[in-house]
Amino acid sequence: MSRVRVAAFGVSLDGFGAGPNQSLEHPLGEGFGEIMSWFFPTQFFRRMHAGQQDGETGVDNSMAEKSFENVGAWILGRNMFGPVRGPWPNEDWKGWWGEEPPYHCQVFVLTHHARGTLRMKGGTTFHFVTDGIEAALERARQAAGGRDVRIGGGTSTVRQYLHAKLIDELHLAQRPLLMGRGENLFAGLDLPALGYQCSERIAGERATHLILRRS
Amino acid sequence: MSRVRVAAFGVSLDGFGAGPNQSLEHPLGEGFGEIMSWFFPTQFFRRMHAGQQDGETGVDNSMAEKSFENVGAWILGRNMFGPVRGPWPNEDWKGWWGEEPPYHCQVFVLTHHARGTLRMKGGTTFHFVTDGIEAALERARQAAGGRDVRIGGGTSTVRQYLHAKLIDELHLAQRPLLMGRGENLFAGLDLPALGYQCSERIAGERATHLILRRS
Secondary structure, eight states: OOOEEEEEEEEOTTOEEEOSSOOSSOTTOTTGGGTTTTTTTBHHHHHHHHOOSOOBOSHHHHHHHHHHTTEEEEEEEHHHHOSOOSSOSOSOOOOTTOSSOSOOSEEEEEOSSOOOOEEOGGGOEEEEEOSOHHHHHHHHHHHHTTSEEEEEEOHHHHHHHHHTTOOSEEEEEEOSOOOOSSEESSTTOOTGGGTEEEEEEEEOSSOEEEEEEEO | OOOEEEEEEEEOTTOEEEOSSOOSSOTTOTTGGGTTTTTTTBHHHHHHHHOOSOOBOSHHHHHHHHHHTTEEEEEEEHHHHOSOOSSOSOSOOOOTTOSSOSOOSEEEEEOSSOOOOEEOGGGOEEEEEOSOHHHHHHHHHHHHTTSEEEEEEOHHHHHHHHHTTOOSEEEEEEOSOOOOSSEESSTTOOTTTTTEEEEEEEEOSSOEEEEEEEO
16 A cells, blocks of 8 residues: 655654755755765665665664555655755755655656756656655655655654644654754644654664654 | 663653543653552662562662662652642642652752642751752752762753753653653653754663663
């Protein structure tokens, strides 16, 4: 069955899903690289990112692998796609990932500013959706062809979909680190009232993996 | 060296240190018993609370034991002492713990309403401190005689001492549960800016133990 999932979503111990002051130099906000530093040493990431054969195996690696399994389409908030804010000055920016992004499927980017479809190497196509999160999900579901829709983030996008009760499963990778500032995933969200509970806790080498599901 | 510690302090995955609607029936707020349910099955708690010889051993039990080691004095917020709010109508309320509370030392209760010292069985004495958190800490340090001062909570009290940079070590026991409502430990607190970082993560049977220290 097709599910709507958030996976391998890094959070700090104090609930931050992004650091402050996002920019070209700090796509995830200042200090947030540390929060994702459970992911970077995994064999899965090393292989995907750099075609390397090294990297660690273990619980974190297995959770990283699972996060990409059975994904048929992605949804990204616009800031996950790039540092450009406001209207697109041109179409030069093609994402953080170079010529061949790691998605290899249809990716729906939420934005208020229309832009033409962008086809990349390796089967990734970026569609820019201006008519809201539900429309993006509808299109992503169709594109996924029965596989899962993965909501890649950022924090604000995940919060919007949680608030709308549209996420079936959310896998958080909690690093034992404090951020103090940035975008808080939980602030003002009453997740139990929205139908969510935590159904699994899996201790990885560098992160604690928490699986939230909606009943 | 004498330290100021918070220990075995239960928090939910979304950062709540107490549930909503605290009352006589729900001293920790509604639903919060679940957050402390890593503590109740331990051999340490069973022995302390009911003089029982059963209970689980393991990581959670060992963290529960450590939380009581080398403690020379306690500080409690007034709501940790009881459900009475505002001026004391009389001196009938003597704490949640019956005749012989589990402290066995001097306990300093923060309150805006003066009350006489209360001596209980087993060496616990409750002092009611009306001149603020620093005065309470000063008195607790003297009473501790070189051992640690443990700040027992609740959330608001811990937040005040964190904000004042007066806590040396904070051991959180994070349960993989969502609360959604109640008192959030982290909200609006920039812990790194206050000098705190997480220095250890220990996966217990029912809780993830996170040790925060101030540098």
